[in-house]
Amino acid sequence: MYVAVKGGEAAIENAHRLLAEKRRGDPAVPELTTEQIAEQLSLAVARVMAEGSLYDPDLAALAVKQARGDLIEAIFLVRAYRATLPRFGNTLPIDTATMAIERRISATFKDLPGGQLLGPTFDYTHRLLEPGAVTDGTRQPVAEAPVDADADAEPIPRVTDLLGRDGLIEPEVDGLDRPVGDLTREPLSFPADRDLRLQALARGDEGFLLALGYSTQRGYARSHPFAGEIRMGEVEVELDVPELGFAVSLGRITVTECQMVNQFKGNAEQPPQFTRGYGLAFGHAERKAMAMALCDRALRARELGEELTAPAQDEEFVISHSDNVQATGFVEHLKLPHYVDFQAELGLIRQLRAEHEAREAGDGTREAAE
Amino acid sequence: MIAAEALAGGFERSVFDAQAVFRAVLSALSRPGQVFDLGERVRPPAPLTAAAGAVIATLADDTTPVHLDAAFAGTAVADWIAFHTGAPLTETPGEATFAIVGRPGGLTFDGFATGTAEYPDRSATLIVILDTLTGGPALRLSGPGIEGTAALAPAPLTPDFMALMTANRALFPRGLDLILTAGTRVAGLPRTTRLSAGGV
Amino acid sequence: MTAPAYNFAYLDEQTKRMIRRAILKAVAIPGYQVSFASREMPMPYGWGTGGVQVTAAVIGPDDVLKVIDQGADDTTNAVSIRAFFAKVADVATTTRTEEATIIQTRHRIPEAPLHEGQILVYQVPIPEPLRFLEPRETETRTLHALEEYGLVHVKLYEDIARHGHIATTYAYPVMVEGRYVMDPSPIPKFDNPKMDHSPALQLFGAGREKRIYAIPPYAQVVSLDFEDHPFEVQTFADPCALCGATGVYLDEVILDDRGGRMFVCSDTDYCEGRRGEAEA
Numbered sequence: 095m096y097v098a099v100k101g102g103e104a105a106i107e108n109a110h111r112l113l114a115e116k117r118r119g120d121p122a123v124p125e126l127t128t129e130q131i132a133e134q135l136s137l138a139v140a141r142v143m144a145e146g147s148l149y150d151p152d153l154a155a156l157a158v159k160q161a162r163g164d165l166i167e168a169i170f171l172v173r174a175y176r177a178t179l180p181r182f183g184n185t186l187p188i189d190t191a192t193m194a195i196e197r198r199i200s201a202t203f204k205d206l207p208g209g210q211l212l213g214p215t216f217d218y219t220h221r222l223l224e225p226g227a228v229t230d231g232t233r234q235p236v237a238e239a240p241v242d243a244d245a246d247a248e249p250i251p252r253v254t255d256l257l258g259r260d261g262l263i264e265p266e267v268d269g270l271d272r273p274v275g276d277l278t279r280e281p282l283s284f285p286a287d288r289d290l291r292l293q294a295l296a297r298g299d300e301g302f303l304l305a306l307g308y309s310t311q312r313g314y315a316r317s318h319p320f321a322g323e324i325r326m327g328e329v330e331v332e333l334d335v336p337e338l339g340f341a342v343s344l345g346r347i348t349v350t351e352c353q354m355v356n357q358f359k360g361n362a363e364q365p366p367q368f369t370r371g372y373g374l375a376f377g378h379a380e381r382k383a384m385a386m387a388l389c390d391r392a393l394r395a396r397e398l399g400e401e402l403t404a405p406a407q408d409e410e411f412v413i414s415h416s417d418n419v420q421a422t423g424f425v426e427h428l429k430l431p432h433y434v435d436f437q438a439e440l441g442l443i444r445q446l447r448a449e450h451e452a453r454e455a456g457d458g459t460r461e462a463a464e
Numbered sequence: 465m466i467a468a469e470a471l472a473g474g475f476e477r478s479v480f481d482a483q484a485v486f487r488a489v490l491s492a493l494s495r496p497g498q499v500f501d502l503g504e505r506v507r508p509p510a511p512l513t514a515a516a517g518a519v520i521a522t523l524a525d526d527t528t529p530v531h532l533d534a535a536f537a538g539t540a541v542a543d544w545i546a547f548h549t550g551a552p553l554t555e556t557p558g559e560a561t562f563a564i565v566g567r568p569g570g571l572t573f574d575g576f577a578t579g580t581a582e583y584p585d586r587s588a589t590l591i592v593i594l595d596t597l598t599g600g601p602a603l604r605l606s607g608p609g610i611e612g613t614a615a616l617a618p619a620p621l622t623p624d625f626m627a628l629m630t631a632n633r634a635l636f637p638r639g640l641d642l643i644l645t646a647g648t649r650v651a652g653l654p655r656t657t658r659l660s661a662g663g664v
Numbered sequence: 665m666t667a668p669a670y671n672f673a674y675l676d677e678q679t680k681r682m683i684r685r686a687i688l689k690a691v692a693i694p695g696y697q698v699s700f701a702s703r704e705m706p707m708p709y710g711w712g713t714g715g716v717q718v719t720a721a722v723i724g725p726d727d728v729l730k731v732i733d734q735g736a737d738d739t740t741n742a743v744s745i746r747a748f749f750a751k752v753a754d755v756a757t758t759t760r761t762e763e764a765t766i767i768q769t770r771h772r773i774p775e776a777p778l779h780e781g782q783i784l785v786y787q788v789p790i791p792e793p794l795r796f797l798e799p800r801e802t803e804t805r806t807l808h809a810l811e812e813y814g815l816v817h818v819k820l821y822e823d824i825a826r827h828g829h830i831a832t833t834y835a836y837p838v839m840v841e842g843r844y845v846m847d848p849s850p851i852p853k854f855d856n857p858k859m860d861h862s863p864a865l866q867l868f869g870a871g872r873e874k875r876i877y878a879i880p881p882y883a884q885v886v887s888l889d890f891e892d893h894p895f896e897v898q899t900f901a902d903p904c905a906l907c908g909a910t911g912v913y914l915d916e917v918i919l920d921d922r923g924g925r926m927f928v929c930s931d932t933d934y935c936e937g938r939r940g941e942a943e944a
Contacts, residue, residue, distance in 0.1 A: 431740075
């Protein structure tokens with residue numbers, strides 16, 4: 095006999111207990127600490143910080159642990175926490191030209207002021223699974239860092255600044271006659287300016303942006319990109335305090351910046367020159383920064399008077415679908431009960447079928463009579 | 465120099481006061497013609513009143529420019545609002561999200577943002593300080609939020625108030641929304657309400 | 665690491681103010697979708713974050729909250745959202761439609777008539793009634809601005825041409841106060857007539873899509889139709905198998921794998937109330 099679905103509360107509580115048990119796994123295996131995650135899974139932590147839009151390695155590590163390694167779930171945890179934080183002010187723009195560089199490469203020049211610095215990269219590793227290579231026993235001492243990270247060191251000029259000096263690349267202008275937007279505080283409307291687009295891309299899903307960036311390389315809005323420069327390292331974050339009359343340092347954060355240099359044939363107003371695509375992400379997040387830069391350039395199509403032909407150039411399409419917390423919520427909400435609407439559809443299908451059968455039967459009798 | 469009276473007289477329990485005031489304003493704009501008493505939740509400097517002060521303290525913040533009419537010139541009201549809400553004060557009606565009208569006899573809708581066809585919500589809300597909501601000449605109200613007709617008798621108001629509201633209604637979906645206040649009481653006149661002379 | 669402290673009703677005051685301003689504009693422009701800077705909530709987008717934000721901005725310590733999903737108070741998401749507010753706002757909760765001051769709902773309007781002073785908060789997945797006809801926000805915004813609703817009628821008419829009648833069964837578009845075409849959220853069209861001239865205030869929150877809209881009490885809400893094909897609601901052949909109610913929305917419950925089924929009230933509170941009365 096029919097029993098109404100009861101005890102939702104108990105069921106939810108039990109599900110939470112099971113989740114906790116699964117999260118812990120076999121108790122015979124030592125429990126992970128968040129310090130271990132922050133130190134040893136730092137790229138996962140970086141992604142959670144970047145797409146969670148909150149620079150806090152400890153909280154991001156906790157989120158990774160709590161989410162059982164599901165990074166989108168971890169990003170979601172960080173975002174939900176971030177949404178409750180009061181806003182004290184806006185920091186000054188970070189200056190990546192003064193970055194204490196850990197890695198810096200340019201694909202557009204063989205050598206350049208400041209040099210090429212590989213840093214900690216997977217790029218030239220052979221992707222062979224080597225259990226022995228990731229244990230303490232085989233760690234090799236690291237050579238002295240060639241670049242001095244102290245504040246007195248000569249800043250390393252950005253490639254785009256070098257190109258800009260010769261007027262070969264479009265100047266980067268602060269064209270805003272208003273404060274920089276924030277789509278987490280003000281509703282986004284289309285068309286969106288580049289500041290808001292960049293913010294959306296910075297928060298956007300790495301996989302989604304990677305696929306879109308890739309699509310531009312394969313001819314869907316081809317932009318002839320060159321990786322002008324990728325740099326990663328620490329930058330100072332400063333807050334202007336009007337009462338003091340000067341900016342106060344809040345600390346240092348690690349960011350990855352990618353400046354794509356793209357071909358541009360010029361138009362009626364502008365001579366042929368290189369154009370820019372820009373990517374910036376918290377932590378060491380090269381793939382994200384590069385994909386973001388490709389997408390940024392593609393989304394500038396309208397501004398540059400280019401023909402809009404591909405998904406990556408479609409601002410509404412890209413920005414409306416780049417957020418993985420939104421996307422996962424809506425895809426996964428299909429798990430929620432929909433039986434009321436399904437009942438409505440069931441009723442309709444039955445009615446349509448009955449009508450169809452009646453028509454068929456009607457045709458049959460008519461034919462028989464003819 | 466900020467006068468002491470600009471610092472005092474805010475909400476005592478800001479989270480709960482703001483919630484109660486908001487609910488009253490929501491009810492007022494949802495059911496034009498009904499009057500809601502907020503109680504004395506703030507004690508702002510004159511000529512700002514308890515109700516108008518509570519409404520602005522509930523709704524304004526650093527993202528909502530506030531315009532004050534000439535009634536407030538030379539008073540501590542601007543400082544009080546700036547201190548308790550963080551809202552920027554503006555001289556330009558067109559920039560205002562909220563405007564407080566202290567001289568309703570000279571009320572005009574000129575210059576306030578009425579929104580656009582695409583974004584009719586980007587329009588100002590006027591908080592009007594009156595002596596009474598029920599003791600003036602009777603107005604008959606109809607429109608959304610009202611079952612049949614409702615009555616309100618706000619005073620004092622400019623003689624061409626009816627004409628202003630009729631013109632405002634004609635802009636729909638653009639238009640201004642009014643929160644009428646008297647003492648500790650509020651009533652709403654959203655842009656959808658139609659006015660005519662006489663009671664119910 | 666200390667446990668984060670949360671404000672009353674979870675949202676910070678700045679966020680509440682922003683949402684409250686949006687709600688007031690929504691009430692002043694019935695059926696128009698007000699954009700708001702929806703926050704990440706501690707439940708996923710698509711699971712009622714819009715409704716939860718609206719409720720959180722509105723709710724006070726004296727409120728009595730009811731939460732339903734599919735008409736039922738005991739569906740897991742309803743239980744979860746009710747527990748959330750009981751925790752973060754310490755409010756009284758109820759399953760009784762009569763007693764509630766705020767009712768948050770997904771996919772249904774209660775069967776019992778609502779009364780003045782009540783607020784019905786709908787969870788909305790896709791607030792734009794024109795979205796499936798025109799995916800672009802920039803386009804649909806212009807269509808609303810120009811009051812250009814021919815597309816919706818064309819869609820409904822295509823149904824008539826193909827099936828002999830309108831084949832939209834839920835999220836059936838309505839015209840509010842003769843101006844805005846509005847998505848009533850995915851309620852079955854059975855519930856549409858309850859929206860018209862309701863004494864309750866109806867608020868709609870779409871978190872992921874960042875929109876809030878409203879129907880003030882006693883506002884005109886008309887389901888779109890044609891003179892020769894008037895709007896009709898679903899009817900059920902049998903009464904509720906549990907309480908005998910007729911003229912209510914029923915859920916079909918499959919009893920076995922041999923075609924056995926029964927129809928019962930989708931509104932669990934309504935059904936329980938009737939059964940309680942019958943016993944008394």
